Amino acid sequence: MDWQAIWLSIRLAAATTAILLVTGLPIAYWLAFSTRRWKFLVEALVALPLVLPPTVLGFYVLLAMGPRSPLGALYGRLTGGMLPFSFQGLLLASVLYSLPFTVQPVAAAFAGVDRKLLEASWCLGVTRAATFRRVTVPLSVRGIATGAILSFAHTLGEFGVVLMVGGNIAGSTRTVSISIYDSVQALDYGAAGATSLFLLAVSFTVLALTYALQRRVWAVWPGH
Amino acid sequence: MAGSLSCVCRKRLSKAFELDAKLEVPERAAVTVLFGPSGSGKTTLLRMLAGLERPGSGRIAFGGRVWFDAAQGIDLPTQERRAGFLFQDYALFPHLTVEQNVGYAASPEAARRMMESFALTGLRERRPGAISGGQQQRVALARALAAEPALLLLDEPLSALDAAARQRTQGELRRMLLHSGVPAIVVTHDRMEAVALGDWMAVMVDGTVRQCGTVQDVFRKPADVAVAESLGVENVLAAEVAGREGGLLTLMVGGARLQCVDAGEAGAVLACVRAEDVAVTRDGSQVSSARNRLAGRVSAVIPQGALARVELDCGFPLVSVVTAQSAAEMGLREGELVTAVIKATSVHLVAAVE
Numbered sequence: 001m002d003w004q005a006i007w008l009s010i011r012l013a014a015a016t017t018a019i020l021l022v023t024g025l026p027i028a029y030w031l032a033f034s035t036r037r038w039k040f041l042v043e044a045l046v047a048l049p050l051v052l053p054p055t056v057l058g059f060y061v062l063l064a065m066g067p068r069s070p071l072g073a074l075y076g077r078l079t080g081g082m083l084p085f086s087f088q089g090l091l092l093a094s095v096l097y098s099l100p101f102t103v104q105p106v107a108a109a110f111a112g113v114d115r116k117l118l119e120a121s122w123c124l125g126v127t128r129a130a131t132f133r134r135v136t137v138p139l140s141v142r143g144i145a146t147g148a149i150l151s152f153a154h155t156l157g158e159f160g161v162v163l164m165v166g167g168n169i170a171g172s173t174r175t176v177s178i179s180i181y182d183s184v185q186a187l188d189y190g191a192a193g194a195t196s197l198f199l200l201a202v203s204f205t206v207l208a209l210t211y212a213l214q215r216r217v218w219a220v221w222p223g224h
Numbered sequence: 225m226a227g228s229l230s231c232v233c234r235k236r237l238s239k240a241f242e243l244d245a246k247l248e249v250p251e252r253a254a255v256t257v258l259f260g261p262s263g264s265g266k267t268t269l270l271r272m273l274a275g276l277e278r279p280g281s282g283r284i285a286f287g288g289r290v291w292f293d294a295a296q297g298i299d300l301p302t303q304e305r306r307a308g309f310l311f312q313d314y315a316l317f318p319h320l321t322v323e324q325n326v327g328y329a330a331s332p333e334a335a336r337r338m339m340e341s342f343a344l345t346g347l348r349e350r351r352p353g354a355i356s357g358g359q360q361q362r363v364a365l366a367r368a369l370a371a372e373p374a375l376l377l378l379d380e381p382l383s384a385l386d387a388a389a390r391q392r393t394q395g396e397l398r399r400m401l402l403h404s405g406v407p408a409i410v411v412t413h414d415r416m417e418a419v420a421l422g423d424w425m426a427v428m429v430d431g432t433v434r435q436c437g438t439v440q441d442v443f444r445k446p447a448d449v450a451v452a453e454s455l456g457v458e459n460v461l462a463a464e465v466a467g468r469e470g471g472l473l474t475l476m477v478g479g480a481r482l483q484c485v486d487a488g489e490a491g492a493v494l495a496c497v498r499a500e501d502v503a504v505t506r507d508g509s510q511v512s513s514a515r516n517r518l519a520g521r522v523s524a525v526i527p528q529g530a531l532a533r534v535e536l537d538c539g540f541p542l543v544s545v546v547t548a549q550s551a552a553e554m555g556l557r558e559g560e561l562v563t564a565v566i567k568a569t570s571v572h573l574v575a576a577v578e
Contacts, residue, residue, distance in 0.1 A: 119276050
C-alpha cells in the first residue's frame with residue numbers, strides 16, 4: 001500500500017475541508033438569504049463542478065494559475081514558487097472542485113432555519129452577525145457537518161483534476177487515486193487492490209456517517 | 225409608560241390589496257387590541273411597527289421618536305426600535321434551554337427577575353420542545369420583557385393554544401401585560417379576546433384602520449357597517465355579578481337584572497350579547513323558556529335590507545336585529561314600550577378590564 005499517497009490525500013482533503021468551511025459558509029449564507037435577481041447565476045456557478053468533467057475544470061485551473069496568468073504571476077512574486085504541479089496548486093483546484101459539496105448542504109440548512117427565529121433575535125436587539133453566530137449556525141450544525149464530510153470524501157477520491165493540475169510527484173501531488181492508477185499501469189494489481197480497498201473502506205465509513213448524521217439534508221442533495 | 229404611538233403606513237401588497245393604515249394610540253392605553261378579520265393586514269402592520277417589513281410610504285413615531293419616515297428617509301433598524309415581538313408560535317430558540325432563551329438578550333439580573341416573575345425557575349433546564357404551549361407563551365413573554373422593550377407587539381398570542389387553555393390564559397395574559405408596565409399592541413381576530421385583553425381598540429378591515437377608540441365605545445358605536453360586521457357582537461354591557469343560584473348567575477346591568485350561565489365569574493364583568501340573540505316582543509306576559517325579559521323603550525329602528533336594527537333603552541342601551549318583516553308586522557316605532565327577550569345561554573361573560 002502506498003502510505004505516502006494516502007497520507008498526502010488525507011492532508012489535501014483536510015486542508016480543502018478547512019478552507020471550504022471558512023469560504024463556503026459566507027457563500028452559503030448569501031445563497032440562502034439573498035434576494036438578488038441574478039442569484040441563480042451564482043447558484044449555477046457554484047454547482048458547475050458537479051457536472052463539469054474534472055479534466056475541463058482542471059484545464060481551466062491550470063491556465064488560470066500558469067506563470068503567465070495574473071494569478072500565477074502574483075503567486076510567483078509573493079512566494080517565488082509556482083502553482084501548477086505543487087501541493088498548493090492542487091489545494092486551490094480541490095477547493096474549487098469540492099465547493100458545491102460544502103455550499104449546497106450548508107445553504108439548504110441555513111434556508112431551513114425558521115426565519116421567525118432570526119426575526120425574534122433581531123427584535124431582541126441582537127445584530128444580524130451575532131444572530132448568524134448564535135442562532136443560524138447552531139441550528140445548521142448537522143448541515144455544516146454533512147458539507148464538511150462530503151467535501152473531505154470527495155477530495156479524497158479526486159482523480160481528473162489532480163492529473164491535470166498536480167501531475168504525479170511523489171509526496172507532493174501523487175494522491176491515492178493517482179497511485180492506484182500507476183500501480184495498475186505497472187501491472188502491480190496487489191498494491192492497487194490494497195490501496196483501493198482502503199479508499200473503499202474510508203469512503204463507505206464517511207458516507208455511512210453522513211447518512212446517520214443527517215437524512216434530511218441528504219434528501220435535498222441533487223442526485224448525480 | 226413610554227408614550228403614544230402614531231403610525232401612517234401605506235404599502236401595496238398585491239394588485240388587489242393595499243395596506244393603508246392610520247393608527248393612533250394614546251399614552252394612557254396600556255393594552256391596545258388591533259382587531260380585524262383574517263387577511264385584513266393586521267400582522268403586516270404589526271411587522272411594520274417592528275421594522276420587520278418596510279412600508280411603501282408613511283411615518284411611524286413612538287414616544288416622540290421617529291422610527292420610520294419615508295419622506296425623510298428614516299428607517300430605524302429593528303434592533304434599535306426596542307419593540308419586543310411575540311410571534312404567533314412564540315419562535316423560541318429550540319437549541320437553547322428555557323433559561324438561555326429568557327437570558328438571550330438580557331442582563332443576568334433582568335433574566336433572573338423574569339424567570340422568577342413568570343414562574344419559570346422550575347423549567348430552567350428544559351428545551352422549548354419539552355414544555356406546554358402555555359409555558360412556551362410565558363417563556364416568550366419573559367424573553368421579550370427581559371430585553372427591556374419600550375413597546376410590546378403580540379401577534380395572535382393565544383392562537384397557538386387549545387380552546388381550554390386560551391380561556392384560562394386570557395386573564396393571565398392581561399394581568400402579565402399590565403404588570404409589566406410596557407404598553408402592548410395585541411393582534412387578534414377573536415372578538416372575545418379583544419374584549420378580554422384590551423383597553424384601546426383599533427378595528428382593521430381590508431387593509432385600513434376603520435376605527436380607533438376604547439373597546440366599549442367601538443362595540444357600542446361601530447363607525448360603519450364593515451366594522452359592525454367584523455365585530456359581530458353589538459352589545460357589550462358593563463355588569464356586576466350580584467348572585468348565583470342553581471348554575472345561574474344574576475347580573476346587575478344598569479338598573480336591570482340579567483341571568484346567564486354560571487362559569488365561575490365574579491365581580492365586575494362585561495356581558496356580551498349578539499344583536500340577533502335579542503328578541504323583541506310586545507306582550508310582556510308571554511311565557512317562554514328564555515330567562516331574561518327586559519322592559520324597554522324603542523329608541524330607533526334602522527332598516528338594513530331584509531333586517532332591521534332595533535335600538536332599545538332598557539335602563540342601558542341594547543341593540544336587537546330582527547327581520548324587516550317582523551318589524552313591519554309589529555309596527556315597531558320609536559318611543560314604543562316593548563320587552564326584550566334574551567336566553568341565559570346567549571349572554572357571554574368576559575372578566576372586566578380593571
